[in-house]
Amino acid sequence: MTSPRQRAIAEFVLDHLVWFMLAFVLIVFSIFVPNFFQVGIFANIVEQSTFVGVMAIGLAIVIIAGHMDLSVESTAALAAMITGILFCSRGIGIGLTLTPEWLVLPLSLIIALAIGAAIGLLNGFFVIRLKMTAFIVTLASFIWVRGLVVAISGGRSAQDLAPSIRVIGIYQILNVPLIAWIAIACFAVFSFIMTRTPFGRHVTLVGGNSVAAFRAGIKVDRLLFISFILAGAIAGLAGWLLAIRTSGATANLGVGMLFHAFAAVVIGGVSLKGGVGRLPGVYAGVLLLSSINTAINLMGLPAHYTQVIQGMLVLAAVLLDTLKLQIRQRFA
Amino acid sequence: MNRIRRLLTASIAIAAVGLVSPAFAQSKGKIYYMVPTLLDEFQTESVSSLTKFLGDVGYEVVTLNADNKTDLQQSQMNDTILLKPAAIVLAAVDFNALVPSIEKARAAGIPVVQFDRQIKSTPSDFTSVAGTIEIGYVAAGEVQRLLKEKNGAVKGKILQVLGDPADPYTLDIQQGFEEKMKEFPDAQIISLPAMMWEASNAGTIVSDQIVANPDIDLIFLHAAHLSVAAVAALEAKGKKPGDVMLMSSNGAPVGLDLIRKGWLNVEVEQPLYAQSAAVAMFADKIVNKQEIKAGTYNVLGLESTVTIEAWGPNIKIPGAAITKDNVDEPRFWGNLKAPTDKIMPVE
Numbered sequence: 001m002t003s004p005r006q007r008a009i010a011e012f013v014l015d016h017l018v019w020f021m022l023a024f025v026l027i028v029f030s031i032f033v034p035n036f037f038q039v040g041i042f043a044n045i046v047e048q049s050t051f052v053g054v055m056a057i058g059l060a061i062v063i064i065a066g067h068m069d070l071s072v073e074s075t076a077a078l079a080a081m082i083t084g085i086l087f088c089s090r091g092i093g094i095g096l097t098l099t100p101e102w103l104v105l106p107l108s109l110i111i112a113l114a115i116g117a118a119i120g121l122l123n124g125f126f127v128i129r130l131k132m133t134a135f136i137v138t139l140a141s142f143i144w145v146r147g148l149v150v151a152i153s154g155g156r157s158a159q160d161l162a163p164s165i166r167v168i169g170i171y172q173i174l175n176v177p178l179i180a181w182i183a184i185a186c187f188a189v190f191s192f193i194m195t196r197t198p199f200g201r202h203v204t205l206v207g208g209n210s211v212a213a214f215r216a217g218i219k220v221d222r223l224l225f226i227s228f229i230l231a232g233a234i235a236g237l238a239g240w241l242l243a244i245r246t247s248g249a250t251a252n253l254g255v256g257m258l259f260h261a262f263a264a265v266v267i268g269g270v271s272l273k274g275g276v277g278r279l280p281g282v283y284a285g286v287l288l289l290s291s292i293n294t295a296i297n298l299m300g301l302p303a304h305y306t307q308v309i310q311g312m313l314v315l316a317a318v319l320l321d322t323l324k325l326q327i328r329q330r331f332a
Numbered sequence: 333m334n335r336i337r338r339l340l341t342a343s344i345a346i347a348a349v350g351l352v353s354p355a356f357a358q359s360k361g362k363i364y365y366m367v368p369t370l371l372d373e374f375q376t377e378s379v380s381s382l383t384k385f386l387g388d389v390g391y392e393v394v395t396l397n398a399d400n401k402t403d404l405q406q407s408q409m410n411d412t413i414l415l416k417p418a419a420i421v422l423a424a425v426d427f428n429a430l431v432p433s434i435e436k437a438r439a440a441g442i443p444v445v446q447f448d449r450q451i452k453s454t455p456s457d458f459t460s461v462a463g464t465i466e467i468g469y470v471a472a473g474e475v476q477r478l479l480k481e482k483n484g485a486v487k488g489k490i491l492q493v494l495g496d497p498a499d500p501y502t503l504d505i506q507q508g509f510e511e512k513m514k515e516f517p518d519a520q521i522i523s524l525p526a527m528m529w530e531a532s533n534a535g536t537i538v539s540d541q542i543v544a545n546p547d548i549d550l551i552f553l554h555a556a557h558l559s560v561a562a563v564a565a566l567e568a569k570g571k572k573p574g575d576v577m578l579m580s581s582n583g584a585p586v587g588l589d590l591i592r593k594g595w596l597n598v599e600v601e602q603p604l605y606a607q608s609a610a611v612a613m614f615a616d617k618i619v620n621k622q623e624i625k626a627g628t629y630n631v632l633g634l635e636s637t638v639t640i641e642a643w644g645p646n647i648k649i650p651g652a653a654i655t656k657d658n659v660d661e662p663r664f665w666g667n668l669k670a671p672t673d674k675i676m677p678v679e
Contacts, residue, residue, distance in 0.1 A: 034544075035543075035544035035545070036544075038543065040543035041540065041543055041544065044536075044539050044540050044543060047539070047568075048536050048539070051532065090585075090586075090589050091585060091586060091589070150370055150371065154376060155370040155371060155372065155373060155375065155376030156373050156376060156585075157373060157557055157560070157584075157585075157586055159560050159586050159589060160589070166567075169564065169567075169568055170567060170568050177568055242532060245532060245535060245561070245564060245565075245568075246531045246532055246535060246560060246561040246564050247560060247561075247563070247564040247567075248560055250371070250372070250531050250557045250560075251370070251371045251372070252371040252372070252528065252529060252530055252531075253530065253531055253532065254530070254532070255371075255528045255530045256527060256528050256530060293536070294536075294540050297524055297536070297537055297540040297541065298540060298541075298544050300522060300523075300524065307527075
């Protein structure tokens with residue numbers, strides 16, 4: 001027999017397991033990895049989590065809604081490339097300027113979001129209206145959107161992003177660049193939306209059982225459409241941030257980030273079956289991966305180990321998820 | 333229904349016109365160029381320069397992009413062999429895996445040219461390379477010079493940012509670089525790979541290392557596009573041009589721009605235009621299976637040496653170190669001013 005208090009503690013630990021894992025990993029690295037324990041490194045971890053983190057938000061929303069979006073990486077790359085082409089002054093950049101100069105900041109952001117939303121809309125159309133499988137539709141988008149990046153850039157790069165946009169990547173608050181604060185703000189806003197608004201609760205319901213949600217009067221198709229558009233727009237935001245970080249764009253920018261975003265989503269406790277998952281957990285997952293990456297950089301281990309460890313972490317996360325279910329059943 | 337049928341017919345017609353029309357072009361034949369990827373500027377420009385120079389000597393170039401996938405390039409080779417082109421120019425994704433395809437093509441009577449990436453384990457009809465290990469040598473020489481200028485001797489801390497660790501190109505540069513740096517034990521080298529040659533991965537490495545090792549004297553990145561992200565990372569850490577010495581290789585336009593802005597000290601260039609021009613100069617001899625004689629040849633003003641090696645005739649074109657003193661010279665492909673003079677075939 002377990003007391004309600006014991007049960008509450010166990011529930012809390014199970015719900016926030018990834019945060020405990022993160023704390024454990026940070027303590028271990030701080031003790032054993034030379035030069036790890038310093039403010040600059042922790043700031044780096046937060047900064048480096050920005051792009052995969054933002055991308056993972058949109059991905060998590062679609063997965064919680066019971067679908068999948070493999071196109072987020074290429075969408076981010078396209079948004080980054082178009083930002084680069086329009087607002088970079090070197091390479092293939094055309095160096096668009098506005099008066100006053102700061103206007104390029106909101107304009108570039110709106111363009112990046114619009115590009116992402118358009119791809120999300122297209123994905124949504126094929127999946128919801130034409131009833132095609134999300135996996136196939138977004139896989140196709142993953143391929144054609146990257147192809148579009150190569151086609152519009154001709155394989156060349158854009159550099160020297162307008163200083164009024166670059167300021168986001170350079171300006172720091174509490175030793176952490178503004179781009180990282182944008183990622184943190186995104187997690188805060190979307191965590192609120194997912195838990196405290198009807199939209200978020202309905203997305204979770206739809207992902208858990210779309211038929212039941214439909215019978216309960218929820219407009220399932222509309223909700224899924226919005227989820228895909230949101231995922232695309234958020235990927236566009238990730239691309240915009242990526243262009244800021246690298247002061248431009250190359251045709252292969254962001255390659256491999258989809259898998260990291262997926263890993264973070266799974267490690268963060270989002271069920272690939274849909275209907276389960278919280279965004280703060282996803283952020284912890286991203287921070288965990290970033291911490292491991294940084295530790296490997298500092299230890300000078302071959303980068304292949306990062307992939308091995310990430311793969312094992314995903315497996316461990318799925319295993320823990322299964323264990324969590326069993327433990328919950330014992331407490332029930 | 334009729335409308336759909338009409339659209340379908342029109343699409344097929346357009347596709348057919350697109351596919352068939354090049355066949356009417358007057359040329360000595362088609363040469364297939366197997367480009368490993370189109371995701372970097374060197375490769376993109378290699379397509380343009382080979383198309384231009386081989387066009388000068390009467391050949392039509394068809395390019396197939398392998399997207400950095402070995403298996404895809406193998407399939408492309410198999411398909412191309414069936415088309416019986418005048419020759420195949422191969423920039424191999426993988427130095428070993430493509431050997432059977434090269435042998436198969438040559439057995440079918442199709443000459444194979446190795447471009448940019450040297451394969452020594454099987455004979456080819458011609459090889460045109462800058463020498464990736466040699467790029468490492470040139471880079472080491474420049475690092476030694478820069479460290480001596482800064483510290484009075486070849487000592488200090490170097491961060492070497494490789495490309496993808498599965499790419500032999502970057503491993504060769506690393507091998508050449510470290511071989512020449514071995515004799516200077518006071519120069520400490522920290523080597524880390526930027527997975528998939530992705531720029532933000534390089535930025536991450538630089539921002540971590542500059543915090544953990546603030547005494548880094550020099551950062552050597554194996555491609556110019558990686559140095560853009562490195563500069564952005566340094567800028568975010570409050571660094572100014574000249575605070576940390578920077579060097580990269582391949583000579584892409586981005587690298588040259590960074591030299592002009594004062595961030596990059598040296599760019600080790602691969603002589604792309606000369607490498608392409610050399611293929612065109614010898615194309616007739618390669619296609620007609622005539623003897624290529626060893627000796628020194630002038631390729632776009634660069635004194636290049638043809639040697640007859642176990643793997644066939646090999647032309648090696650010297651790479652160059654680009655600094656702020658010579659950055660504007662048009663011979664560097666990073667300035668994207670391809671020579672307009674017609675290439676003349678070697679008699």
